[in-house]
Structure formats: structure tokens, C-alpha cells
Amino acid sequence: MGATHSASEEVRELEGKTGFSSDQIEQLHRRFKHLSGDQPTIRKENFNNIPDLELNPIRSKIVRAFFDNRNLRKGPSGLADEINFEDFLTIMSYFRPIDTTMDEEQVQLCRKEKLRFLFHMYDSDSDGRITLEEYRNVVEELLSGNPHIEKESVRSIADGAMMEAASVCVGRMEPDQVYEGITFDDFLKIWQGIDIETKMHVRFLNVETIALCH
């Protein structure tokens, strides 16, 4: 009776790779099984059963991010059809809070990883640049529910933001210079000095297992 840890070595391996504690991994594993319906892999359709997620305007981008080969570190582009538990944890680990005990270099690395995750969300064709079209696409999704906002205003919002980005990255542009798109380095430049850590992490609780008197 009771849960036997026959796979405790696997758990330790996962601990090392993703940085979650073994209790958190266990909890996430149960969530994974619940989402996948006890199958060993999850497909896109399995995310349809989460009511809270339905309200999110960029839902499809988030789900896509789970299957993105670049996030899974499996290749430079393309989407996987299904992911297993290790992949699930890999994606989750992008949202772990930055450990304050790490040294400066490590912190920078973590930050870069998080920003790269976000960059991938915008850059849907995996060409390494966020073009105006891709940017517009994201803005449209975010504003898609409101019938009062017309396409024109969506475009102008996107255009305005791109101009800002261009001015930050390239400085003054010649009149006939075409701004290709935001590269990852430009992306990093935009965010330099701004603390994004609190915005992009989910606080995983350390589920301390303690005995209780009932």
C-alpha cells in the first residue's frame, strides 16, 4: 500500500535537469496525468479541458509554446506533436523564480532564458526576428474579444510599438531604411535594466510534508 518510488532515480534526474524539488515533481506528475488522462504524453487537445485557460486571450500561443521545439530544446523550429512529462517540466522550469543565491552570471543566464521563451512566443515562424506582421498578430490576439476596437487601431498600436522598438535598437533611421524586425539581441536591449523577474515567474510552493494530528 502506498506510493512506491520505483522511479526515484528518474525523479532525481529530473530534479537535476529542471531544478524542481522531488515533491514538486510528484505534484506536477499528478497534474500531468490528470491533463493527459493517464497517458504518457500530452497533445494539444488535452489543454482544452482547463476552464481557467479558456479566458486567456493568448491561450493558443501559450499552448503552442509547450510544443515548440525551440523551447523543448529539440531543434531550431517546428512543433512537436506530443510531449512527455520531462518536456512538460522543461517548459515549467522557464517560469521558476530566479534563485537569489545564484551568482550574477547565473542570474543573467536565467533572465536570458526567460526572455528567449517570450521571444519564441512572438516569433512564430522561427526565423529569429519578430516582424511587424508577427507583432500585429500578437496584438490582435490580445485584443480579439473586444468588438469595439477595429482592425485599424490594432494596426496602429502594433506599428507604434514597432517604431519604439526600432528607435531603441537602431537609433535614428534613414528615411528609406527598412526595419527588418526585432532580433533576439534587440529584444534583450529593450529589456535591459528592467526587472522582469517578478512578472514572469510562478511561485511554486515547497509542499513541506509534515505529520499532522487530526
Next chain:
Amino acid sequence: MDGAELAGKIVYTWLTLVLGFILLPSAFGVSLGISELYMKILVKTLEWATLRIEKGVSKESVLKNSASVGIIQRDESPMEKGLSGLRGRDFELSDVFYFSKKGLEAIVEDEVTQRFSSEELVSWNLLTRTNVNFQYISPKLTMVWVLGVIVRYCVLLPLRVTLAFIGISFLVIGTTLVGQLPESSLKNRLSELVHLTCCRICVRALSGTIHYHNKQYRPQKGGICVANHTSPIDVLILTTDGCYAMVGQVHGGLMGIIQRAMVKACPHVWFERSEMKDRHLVTERLREHIADKKKLPILIFPEGTCINNTSVMMFKKGSFEIGGTIYPVAIKYNPQFGDAFWNSSKYNMVSYLLRVMTSWAIVCDVWYMPPMTREEGEDAVQFANRVKSAIAIQGGLTELPWDGGLKRAKVKDTYKEEQQKNYSKMLVGNGSLNSELD
């Protein structure tokens, strides 16, 4: 012939015991105190088991902290705060941060699906089905557990099945007989007696221990009784303390027989499946029923589906449009002794009943609450929410605005659009867009 004689004798003694100790007292509403004794022994055993588990606990502890704490600490701040931090301009890449974080939180844990699986216990109650996290502690504990299994399956289960069988047959036969009588107060009294006796028998079939609070607010004739729904047993629990007219669909099979028999003795409201779709028709019939002050109060479960008894979900407004006085009732089960929640997607009715009958007991509290009526200027939805809050507070349950129908269906598009409208309102509201826009 000795074997057959012996078997015959055993069955005979068994039945006599059952009759003497259980059936007759229930007919008279008297309790012999056997259940109380059983519960005391049970509580002592479970306490002992918990202490054993604690002693056996080492650094790698075994029990979970709290049943309802999740794995993540959700950022409950409203959207405005979440987005405001990094905004300097109209639209920032940063807004995507916020939404992706929210999205991930939803994927890791969402409030709604949690409610459709059984509540997790803090300490083990010696039933294998709840020991998701428990590891092997000591031989003594295992022995007690084995003893528990034997007691539950070999002693309690046959007893309970017998009782249930007797209870249901008595109900069917009794109500059919009473139904033959002409309309009179004698008939009503007899039908009440039959109903009450059978319900008491059935409750003992589940080893149910029920505490009723505030009996002075018990639903009166001509009113509507409204309660939170956890399982089909809710009906049994409420009807043990008073007679109600039930509302529901006509089923086939055993349920159908029971329904048809019951309606002969006293006017329940059963609908054909096709009629259920027509809300007007349903409302009309119910209105007719409560207009007649001599008819029993109607029992309705406005959530529409079984929830796991940690929270109360959205009350459908249909029952609150009928008018009349609403008598709210809160039902809270104690999960320590047995899980009453019917997860209809996981278990069918028979396996559910089997699980319930092999638990230790069903212990619950029922609170009757003062009657409520719809106030001036309040529409059905607001009234429904008011009643829902009252029930949630009384029963110590959390309140969720979600629809119980989400167990099977997806979120309506209107909800999705709300969120997006909010967001775009914020964006446009900042005002630095073209003035053509409103």
C-alpha cells in the same frame, strides 16, 4: 440435510436480528444506540492509527500538509495591477508576460477541475482508496488495516446490502399499498410513515450518522427546499427528517419502478425527458405544486450536478424564478469516515454504491436555515447568488461562480470575451489613441 438446515437456521437468525435491532426501531424512529457505539469505536481506532503514523514518520515525512493548498501561490491581484508595473507606453511587450504567467498558473492548477475530484484527506482513514500518499509504516498498522478490510467487506457489506434491499422493497410495496387508498389525511399520514421508515432503513444501510441543526427552520408545506449537491445520498439524508416532493426526470429500470411507486402515495413531480427541455412547462408545473399549500415542499438541487463538497458552484436560476419561499439547507459531509462524492465520470451508480457501502460510515451535518424570499428589485440570478452565499457560509464551503456544467462542457464564449473586453478597455482607456474611437 444437515448443511441445508444449518444454513437455513443461520439465515433465519440473521434476519431476526436484523428485524429486531434495526427494522423495528426505525419504524418507530427510535435508536438503540448501536450506531453511536460503532462510531465511538471507529473514532478511537482512527485516532490510534493516526498516532501510529506520526510515530513512524521520519525525516522523509509522509502526510501532506493540507488538503486544499495548491502547488502554486497564485497571484490574485487584478489585471490592472498585474499589467501596470512595466507600462510606460500604450502597449508593451510586457503584457504578454502577464498573460503567459496567468496561463501557466491555470495549466498547473485550476480551481474548477479540482472540485470534481474527491477531497484529499489530511490523515489516513484506513481505506486504501484514500492512501495516495501513504507508505508502509509498521506491521501493526497493516494488521489493523487488514482487519478493517475484513470487517468492512465481510461483516458490514452483507448487512448493508440486506438492509438496502429490504428498505427499497418495503418502499415500493408500501407506497403501492398506500396508493390504493382514497385521498384522505390517513393516506397522507401513512405515506409519510412509509417514506420515513424506508429512509431510515436505507440510512442505516449506509451507517449514516446525521446531525440536524436548527430544526425549527425545517421546510414547510408549499415551499421550496434548496440544498447543495454532493451525491444521490443527499436525497436520503434530507428525507429522513421530513417528507419532500421530489423533482426529477423519469428514469427506466429500478429507479423507474421506485419513482412510479412513490408517486402513487404522494404527489412527486416527475418529468419526461422531453418535458425537461421546456423550461416554461417545468416552471408552470412547479408553480402549481407549491400553490397548493397542502402539498409537500419541493426538493431541488440548483447546482445541477454533484460537486465534491468543498465548495458550492453556481446555482441555476430556474428554481429561483418560480416564486414562493425558499428554504435553504446546507449539507456537509465529514470525509474522514467515507467519501460520499459521486464522481459520475469515473464511477457508475453501482460501483459508487459499492464504495459507499464499504466505507466506514457516512457522517454529515445538515443545517436548516431561515427562509428567504426574493426581494424587490432583485432578479433571479442575484437571488440565487444570495442563497448560494448563505449556504456556503453556513456549511463552511467556499463559493465559486463557476457553473457545475463545466464538468462536462466547455466555457461559454461570453466569459472568454469578458476577459478580453476588460483588457482592451484598459488599453483604449489610456486615451492616447485616435479620438475617433470611443
